[in-house]
Amino acid sequence: MANPIDNAERRYQSGFGNEYASEAIAGALPQGRNSPQRAPFDLYTELLSGTAFTAPRHENRRTWLYRRQPSVVSGRYQPYAQAHWTTGADREIALPPEPLRWHPLPLDGAAEVDFIDGMHTLAANGDAESQVGIGSLMYLAGRSMERRAFVNADGEMLIVPQQGRLVITTELGVLDVKPGEIALLPRGMAFKVALPDSDAGAGPSRGYVCENYGAQFRLPELGPIGSNGLANARDFQAPVAAFEEDGGAYELVKKFGGRFWKAPTKQSPFNVVAWHGNLAPVKYDTANFMVIGSISFDHPDPSIFTVLTSPSDTPGTANCDFVIFPPRWMVMENTFRPPWFHRNLMSEFMGLVLGEYDAKPGGFKPGGASLHNCMVPHGPDGEAFDKATHADLKPHKLDNTLAFMFESRYRFIPTNFALRSPALDTDYADCWAGLNDQFKA
Numbered sequence: 254m255a256n257p258i259d260n261a262e263r264r265y266q267s268g269f270g271n272e273y274a275s276e277a278i279a280g281a282l283p284q285g286r287n288s289p290q291r292a293p294f295d296l297y298t299e300l301l302s303g304t305a306f307t308a309p310r311h312e313n314r315r316t317w318l319y320r321r322q323p324s325v326v327s328g329r330y331q332p333y334a335q336a337h338w339t340t341g342a343d344r345e346i347a348l349p350p351e352p353l354r355w356h357p358l359p360l361d362g363a364a365e366v367d368f369i370d371g372m373h374t375l376a377a378n379g380d381a382e383s384q385v386g387i388g389s390l391m392y393l394a395g396r397s398m399e400r401r402a403f404v405n406a407d408g409e410m411l412i413v414p415q416q417g418r419l420v421i422t423t424e425l426g427v428l429d430v431k432p433g434e435i436a437l438l439p440r441g442m443a444f445k446v447a448l449p450d451s452d453a454g455a456g457p458s459r460g461y462v463c464e465n466y467g468a469q470f471r472l473p474e475l476g477p478i479g480s481n482g483l484a485n486a487r488d489f490q491a492p493v494a495a496f497e498e499d500g501g502a503y504e505l506v507k508k509f510g511g512r513f514w515k516a517p518t519k520q521s522p523f524n525v526v527a528w529h530g531n532l533a534p535v536k537y538d539t540a541n542f543m544v545i546g547s548i549s550f551d552h553p554d555p556s557i558f559t560v561l562t563s564p565s566d567t568p569g570t571a572n573c574d575f576v577i578f579p580p581r582w583m584v585m586e587n588t589f590r591p592p593w594f595h596r597n598l599m600s601e602f603m604g605l606v607l608g609e610y611d612a613k614p615g616g617f618k619p620g621g622a623s624l625h626n627c628m629v630p631h632g633p634d635g636e637a638f639d640k641a642t643h644a645d646l647k648p649h650k651l652d653n654t655l656a657f658m659f660e661s662r663y664r665f666i667p668t669n670f671a672l673r674s675p676a677l678d679t680d681y682a683d684c685w686a687g688l689n690d691q692f693k694a
């Protein structure tokens with residue numbers, strides 16, 4: 254069997270959080286026990302735990318790796334400079350109590366940097382040390398990582414590509430992810446990102462990342478929806494085992510407690526020949542999301558579009574919900590169909606992968622971002638309000654669109670980078686200025 258690392262036709266294993274098993278060479282996976290006295294082919298046995306050993310069974314995640322060298326074999330760490338990837342809430346910043354929006358982040362200079370050096374935190378809450386909160390980041394990158402690998406000890410990473418395909422090599426195998434798809438990479442697992450489109454001259458790649466310091470993302474409960482719907486577990490895809498044959502040197506960059514470090518390694522960290530377990534990187538195509546909406550009247554809460562949720566210790570009040578606004582039919586009768594005007598306990602960071610978002614048809618652009626924090630009023634802009642109050646309410650398909658939201662119980666604090674960026678839309682609030690008093694008694 255050919256080692257799948259070299260194979261452009263990717264194979265995947267289906268499911269979310271189930272017990273996967275994969276071997277790049279037949280016979281490499283021990284049978285009947287996890288840690289035999291000598292593993293097949295004299296591979297080293299290593300355990301990666303994504304939860305405490307004693308986490309409840311339904312939350313417990315761990316994977317057994319059978320590899321050419323254990324990851325403890327590495328050179329010494331030295332500090333590494335990554336100034337724009339900050340961690341957690343920056344309490345020094347005076348958080349503006351108003352809606353914020355960014356135009357698509359400019360790609361100048363992105364051609365020179367890879368996925369790690371091109372990462373920018375736009376806003377964050379909580380604290381990686383307390384395992385609470387998330388960061389909302391964007392990467393702007395034009396270079397493949399080649400012989401550089403990255404390990405994030407501070408959180409798992411949910412990647413939402415907006416422009417350009419990503420080939421993500423992980424310890425467990427390779428994920429090929431294009432805009433419209435998402436990837437979820439476990440905390441602590443080494444990976445590198447190649448940018449085939451950028452390498453082919455299509456210009457820099459851009460996308461969004463949720464760095465989740467808190468409880469791992471999982472599928473939401475479905476309640477009265479039943480046993481099917483929204484993101485179905487079978488549509489998540491984990492890689493098959495794949496390892497690099499060439500044992501050459503790597504630079505390993507590690508994010509650890511908000512700081513960055515680097516160490517040389519003599520061998521590729523992508524040296525896992527077989528693995529089994531339920532802690533795995535996955536990808537998911539949002540085209541497979543089974544969208545549920547109102548077929549009578551009123552605009553439902555956006556929680557019906559939850560793909561994945563990271564709970565907090567208060568039931569129903571998430572550390573982070575990852576919510577998408579995919580193509581869907583609008584059929585509600587006598588209803589103002591776009592989102593209503595609202596204020597909310599939860600804080601909302603949004604991005605747009607493609608097309609238009611119905612609440613902001615002109616103002617919110619693919620590659621841009623918006624932030625509506627706890628109790629900050631927001632909603633449809635003047636143009637959306639006008640259109641929707643006069644629309645002929647025929648069934649209408651919102652097509653060629655994909656917006657998303659990282660929604661959190663904790664207020665997001667924008668970074669200095671985001672607040673000083675020329676992409677900050679200083680006129681954002683004007684989009685509501687035309688909503689005059691039209692009261693007619």
Ligand SMILES: O=C(O)Cc1cc(O)ccc1O
Binds near residue numbers: 555
């Ligand atoms: O503010 C937003 O655009 C996100 C959002 C969408 C929606 O359909 C209902 C509520 C909500 O916060």
Ligand SMILES: [Fe+2]
Binds near residue numbers: 597625
């Ligand atoms: Fe909202």
